[in-house]
Amino acid sequence: MKRLRNYFITGLITLFPLVVTIIILVYVFQKLDAFLSQLVPPIISTFIPPSMIEEAGGLISIGIKITALLIVLGLITLFGFFTSQVVGRRILDFLERRIFFKIPLISTIYRPIKEINNVLFTGKKYIFKRVVMLEYPRRGVYSIGFVTAETLLETPGEDSPQKILSVFIPTTPNPTSGYLTLIAEKETVPLSIGIQKAFQLIISGGALVPSYKDKLNKAFERKLGRR
Template sequence: MKTIRKIFITGLLALIPIVVTISVIIWIFNMVDSIFRVPLEKIIGFRIIGIGFILTIIIIFGTGIFATNYLGKEFIQLIEKTLSRIPLVNTLYLSIKQLIDTLFMKQRYAFKHTVLVEYPSKGIFTIGFVTADAPKEISEKTGEKMKSIFIPTTPNPTSGMFIMIRDKEIISLNISVETALKLVVSGGILLPEQKQMK
């Protein structure tokens, strides 16, 4: 049963990002097709098969080009700030954004490496990610070299706890951030390959 469950969960985790991506593309396609197909056919005088698909691809690429330049980034940040100030809408938007960020492992770029720490109490070990050295004042006040650690939660690693811990109490792991995130998301089901732990 454990093997069957592991295979099922692995398949589910593999399918989720694919299904979500395809569903979003189909939704955009249907919306674009319903808005632009009829007016365009009237203008050109004949029907073009796949016009909705072509327009969807153009819109996605156009948005990508716009979002990668300075003006586009500023515009998107403005929209995000506006949405984050609207009650209910901000909760929905942030939840969707966190889900997408998690699925595409965007957070891995913010973490330096994977570690093991005793948290929340002695004898209990948990996966964490080093984000930076702790602020100088913290190290001076404690008299110890400290590190800032992000402790992710299961199944949504974008939420979690921020802790500062003594450098000597941190156990470094030879597990990539992406692999560790998959381990957290799956609740320990998706184990790292042995070659990654050497």
């Protein structure tokens, strides 16, 4: 039962942004179809005799639905083009800061959807390089983080420069906020799970931990073996 529950949560997290998008698109399509169904027949009747309109009623209905679908696809493409331009990105950022991220209910829904969509469905290169485990916020308590950068720094008590990692530790269940830590690489333990899987684990609030038990056990063994 636990495995089935984990599979269900994983599927729900993955499909949620897609389902919300489909619901919105279907709603827009239905509204356009209803609007065109009222607008088009009177216009056609000025050019075509009523008898011919009755005979071609089915074809007209199909044509209206195809037109509504093409309009929806065109609006999506136009919106994508607009938001990929400098002005469009600025307007979208402004709306996010002033509306989407400010209103409690909208923010609760919009933030996770946007983050999940960015992680799971975009072709952009991740800013996260790999997944690690580290002791945070205190010793004995472990957090999952994402390495965003690494550099060599002179550190007190060390004879040579140490590799320091910039690690972003997201919060649960909203991974758009979190904490930035600078930590020596030797103080972290790499996790052999991908970026997408790690995000699913975090967004689930740990419900998917049993699914990654073996990999987490190996990480703890490596961590404890260093002591």
